Amino acid sequence: MNRRYLYGALALVILVNAVVLAGVVRNRIGAPDALLTLTERELPLTSTFYRRENSGVSLWLNVNSDIEERTWFDEQKLAELGFSVGRVKDSDSRDVYRVLPKEALVVLEYNGKAWQRFRLRQLEEIAALPLKQRQGQLTAEAAARQKQEKLFQLTVASRLFAVDAGLDAVDLRRRYADKGRYIILPSQVRMQVDWRASEGSNSKKRLYGQIQGIMVERIHVPLQFHASLKSLPGKTCIHPGYTHYNPKTPAMVRYQVVVAFGQRLEPWIKALEKFDGDQQGAK
Amino acid sequence: MQKDQAQKRADRIGAFREELADLEKEGILVLDDWQKEHLVSYHRSLLDRYAFRYDVDIGGAEKQLSWSMRIAAFLGALALSAAVFFFFYRFWGGLGTGVQVAILGSAPLCAVAGVDCAARREKTLYFASLLSLIAFTCFVLDLSVLGTIFNITPSQNAFLVWGAFAMLLAYASGLRLMLIAGMTCLMGYLAATVGTWWGCYWLSFGERPENFIFAGALLALPGTVPHREHDNFPNLYRGYGLLAIFIAILILSNWGRGSYLPWSPGVIEAAYQIFGFLLAAAVIALGIRRQWPGLTHLGSTFFVLYLYTKLFDWWWDWMPKYLFFLLIGLSAVLILLVLRRLRTAARGGMS
Numbered sequence: 001m002n003r004r005y006l007y008g009a010l011a012l013v014i015l016v017n018a019v020v021l022a023g024v025v026r027n028r029i030g031a032p033d034a035l036l037t038l039t040e041r042e043l044p045l046t047s048t049f050y051r052r053e054n055s056g057v058s059l060w061l062n063v064n065s066d067i068e069e070r071t072w073f074d075e076q077k078l079a080e081l082g083f084s085v086g087r088v089k090d091s092d093s094r095d096v097y098r099v100l101p102k103e104a105l106v107v108l109e110y111n112g113k114a115w116q117r118f119r120l121r122q123l124e125e126i127a128a129l130p131l132k133q134r135q136g137q138l139t140a141e142a143a144a145r146q147k148q149e150k151l152f153q154l155t156v157a158s159r160l161f162a163v164d165a166g167l168d169a170v171d172l173r174r175r176y177a178d179k180g181r182y183i184i185l186p187s188q189v190r191m192q193v194d195w196r197a198s199e200g201s202n203s204k205k206r207l208y209g210q211i212q213g214i215m216v217e218r219i220h221v222p223l224q225f226h227a228s229l230k231s232l233p234g235k236t237c238i239h240p241g242y243t244h245y246n247p248k249t250p251a252m253v254r255y256q257v258v259v260a261f262g263q264r265l266e267p268w269i270k271a272l273e274k275f276d277g278d279q280q281g282a283k
Numbered sequence: 284m285q286k287d288q289a290q291k292r293a294d295r296i297g298a299f300r301e302e303l304a305d306l307e308k309e310g311i312l313v314l315d316d317w318q319k320e321h322l323v324s325y326h327r328s329l330l331d332r333y334a335f336r337y338d339v340d341i342g343g344a345e346k347q348l349s350w351s352m353r354i355a356a357f358l359g360a361l362a363l364s365a366a367v368f369f370f371f372y373r374f375w376g377g378l379g380t381g382v383q384v385a386i387l388g389s390a391p392l393c394a395v396a397g398v399d400c401a402a403r404r405e406k407t408l409y410f411a412s413l414l415s416l417i418a419f420t421c422f423v424l425d426l427s428v429l430g431t432i433f434n435i436t437p438s439q440n441a442f443l444v445w446g447a448f449a450m451l452l453a454y455a456s457g458l459r460l461m462l463i464a465g466m467t468c469l470m471g472y473l474a475a476t477v478g479t480w481w482g483c484y485w486l487s488f489g490e491r492p493e494n495f496i497f498a499g500a501l502l503a504l505p506g507t508v509p510h511r512e513h514d515n516f517p518n519l520y521r522g523y524g525l526l527a528i529f530i531a532i533l534i535l536s537n538w539g540r541g542s543y544l545p546w547s548p549g550v551i552e553a554a555y556q557i558f559g560f561l562l563a564a565a566v567i568a569l570g571i572r573r574q575w576p577g578l579t580h581l582g583s584t585f586f587v588l589y590l591y592t593k594l595f596d597w598w599w600d601w602m603p604k605y606l607f608f609l610l611i612g613l614s615a616v617l618i619l620l621v622l623r624r625l626r627t628a629a630r631g632g633m634s
Contacts, residue, residue, distance in 0.1 A: 010395050012444065013392055100487050100490055103484045223378065
C-alpha cells in the first residue's frame with residue numbers, strides 16, 4: 001500500500017469540496033441576478049416528493065411551452081447562437097439531426113407580455129366556441145369540455161415563458177433589466193426543421209430553435225420549508241409540463257416561493273409560504 | 284516487489300517443480316540429494332516469505348479460493364455501495380443543509396481512512412478493495428448531491444475529479460477495479476471536453492462516437508510506459524483505450540450520420556470500415572511484436588467482428604440463410620488457415 005496516493009485522495013476530497021462550497025458562496029454573495037415570487041404553477045412539486053426511497057424535496061421550474069410563443073426562436077436567432085443555418089438549409093433535410101445541441105442563455109419572462117398574449121388567445125378561443133357549435137364544427141359536449149380546459153389553463157398554466165436567448169449574460173440583462181420579471185438561465189438549445197413549412201413546396205425548409213432543457217430544472221427545497229409543503233391541502237393538480245383538465249382535481253394553487261438567481265445564475269429558495277384558503281385558486 | 288510479481292514467481296516455482304519431476308521420471312535430469320535438498324529448502328523459504336509478506340496462493344486450491352474471495356469482495360462492494368447510496372437518499376431530506384454537507388464531505392474521507400486501516404491489517408487487500416469502491420461511491424455521491432442541494436449547473440469537471448480520485452486509490456493499492464472506474468470517468472471527461480471543442484454542449488458527447496476515439500487514444504498512451512510498481516496496469520490502459528476506439532469505429536462504420544466529418548454518411552461509413560480493418564490488423568501486429576497478448580486478442584476479435592458485420596450488411600437480405608451461415612463458417616476456416624500459417628512462421632522465426 002502506497003500511502004502517498006491515499007493522502008493525495010484525501011487532499012483531493014477536501015480541495016474539491018472547498019472549491020464547490022466557495023462557488024456556492026460566490027453565487028449567493030451580493031445582490032442576486034434575479035429575485036422573483038413564483039407560485040405552484042411555475043414551481044410544482046416533482047414526483048420524488050411522493051416516493052419513499054428519496055426523502056429529498058425539489059420543485060420543477062415549469063416553463064410554458066405554448067407553440068405560439070416560440071416564434072422568436074427563428075433562423076436569425078439560431079445563427080446568433082452559432083448554428084450553421086445556411087449549410088443545413090442547403091443540404092439534405094435529415095442533416096439537421098446531425099447538428100448538435102449548444103449551450104445558450106435563455107431569458108424567461110414571468111407574468112409578462114407573453115402570458116398576456118397566451119391569456120388573450122385562450123379567452124378569444126372560449127368566445128369563439130359558441131359560433132363553432134352553431135356552425136356544427138363542435139358538439140355541445142365538446143364545446144363545454146374545451147371551455148373547461150381553457151379556463152383550467154388560465155388558472156393553472158405556468159406564466160413563465162422563454163422569450164429570448166443569447167450568449168452574453170451581461171448583454172441579456174441590459175436588455176431585460178427587470179430583475180423581478182426576467183430570469184436568465186443556462187440552457188441546452190437545438191435546431192429543428194418545421195416540416196409543415198417545407199411540405200408541398202419547392203421553397204427551402206424553415207428552421208427553428210428549441211429549448212431542449214434548462215440546466216438546473218429542479219430546485220432543491222431545504223429542510224426548513226418541508227413542513228409547509230407537507231401540510232398542503234389536497235393533492236396537487238399541477239404537474240411539470242402541460243396539465244390537462246381533470247374534473248376530479250379542481251384547480252388549486254397552494255403555495256408561493258421566493259426564488260433568487262445568483263451571480264452564477266444558479267437558483268435557491270429564499271422563502272416558501274402556503275396560500276390561505278381564500279387565496280387558493282386565485283393566484 | 285508487489286503482490287502480483289510475488290504471485291508470478293510463486294507460480295513459476297510451482298511449474299518448475301512439476302517440470303523437474305517429469306524430467307527426473309524420464310531420466311533427463313536427476314539432481315543429487317544435496318542439490319535437491321538445497322533447492323527445496325530455498326524454494327520453501329522463498330514461498331514462506333511471499334506467503335507471509337504478500338499472502339500469495341501457493342497451491343491450486345488456494346488459488347481457486349482466492350478467486351472466490353475476489354468475486355465475493357467485488358459483489359459485496361457493489362452491494363455495500365448501493366446500500367450507502369440508497370441509505371443517504373432515504374434519509375437526507377430530514378437533515379439540515381449543514382449536516383448534509385458535513386456528512387457528504389466526511390463520508391469519502393472516512394472511507395479512505397478505512398482503506399488505509401484495512402490495508403495495514405490485511406495483506407490480501409480484499410477488504411481494502413471493498414472499502415475503496417465504497418469510498419469512490421461516497422465521493423460520487425458527495426459531488427452529485429452537493430450539486431442537487433445547491434442547484435449547481437452540471438459540468439464535465441465532475442468526471443475529472445472522480446476519475447482522479449479513483450486513480451489515486453488504484454495506484455495506492457494496485458486495485459484494477461478502481462483503475463477501470465477511474466478510466467471510465469476520465470473517458471467521460473475527455474469525450475465531453477472534445478465535444479465542447481466542436482461547439483456542442485458537453486452532455487451531448489455521446490452523440491459523436493469520434494469523441495471516444497480521441498479519449499481512447501489518450502487513455503491508451505500510459506499503456507506504452509512500463510509501470511515499475513503495478514506491472515499489470517499498462518495492459519489495462521492499452522486494452523481499455525483500444526476497446527473504446529474499436530467500439531466507436533464499429534458504431535461509425537454503421538452510422539455515418541454520427542460523425543463530425545462533413546461527408547455523406549455512406550462515404551463516412553466506408554472510410555471507417557477501412558480504418559477499422561487497418562487498425563485491427565495493426566493492433567494484432569503490434570501485439571505480436573511487443574508480446575502483448577491482450578492486444579492480439581482484442582485486435583483479432585474486432586477484425587472478425589468488423590468482417591462479420593460487413594458480411595451481414597452485404598448478404599443477409601438477399602442470400603438464403605443456409606448459404607449465409609455456410610459462408611460465415613468458410614470465412615472462419617480461412618481465418619484459421621491464415622492464423623496457422625502465421626503461427627508456423629513465428630515458430631520458424633523463433634527456432
